Amino acid sequence: MAETLEDFAFAHPLRVRWAELDPQRIVFNANYLMYFDIGLTEYLRALGWRGAAGFAGHGTDIFAVNATLDFHAPAGHDDELLIAARIEHLGRTSFRFRMGCFRDGALLVAGRLTYVNATRDARRPTPLPEPFIAKVLAFERIPPARQSG
Numbered sequence: 001m002a003e004t005l006e007d008f009a010f011a012h013p014l015r016v017r018w019a020e021l022d023p024q025r026i027v028f029n030a031n032y033l034m035y036f037d038i039g040l041t042e043y044l045r046a047l048g049w050r051g052a053a054g055f056a057g058h059g060t061d062i063f064a065v066n067a068t069l070d071f072h073a074p075a076g077h078d079d080e081l082l083i084a085a086r087i088e089h090l091g092r093t094s095f096r097f098r099m100g101c102f103r104d105g106a107l108l109v110a111g112r113l114t115y116v117n118a119t120r121d122a123r124r125p126t127p128l129p130e131p132f133i134a135k136v137l138a139f140e141r142i143p144p145a146r147q148s149g
Helices: 033-047 051-058 132-137
Strands: 012-017 060-071 080-088 095-104 107-121
Touching: 012 033, 033 051, 033 060, 033 095, 033 107, 033 132, 051 060, 080 132, 107 132
Parallel strands: none
Antiparallel strands: 012 080, 060 107, 080 095, 095 107
């Protein structure tokens, strides 16, 4: 399914800097993970969740366990991008972000980032905080899929 900006309740503007380019003068592929991390951070801020501090208040933190990127077109120096983010799946102890990097409404890179909520010290998976789930469900335009049980 092709992503459009309308699929996302949140997008954050970002301008490509010279240092982010590779020798081909396009954004180096690994930098899209950094862009998506910025998008995730700003999404949590827009959600009203204080990022790591929000999870810490529940004795947990989130840890990345999977990332996939699909490249459709490159971005170049000084391009104005929108980094779009939405939570597409809420599990019992994890959640998955759907990400998109757009220029002028066209999808350049699509991504999925999966995070596990875990205890801070032992890093053992633990259920997502209910206040976090409630904020996500109230915020998202497209309701996230939910794990039953």
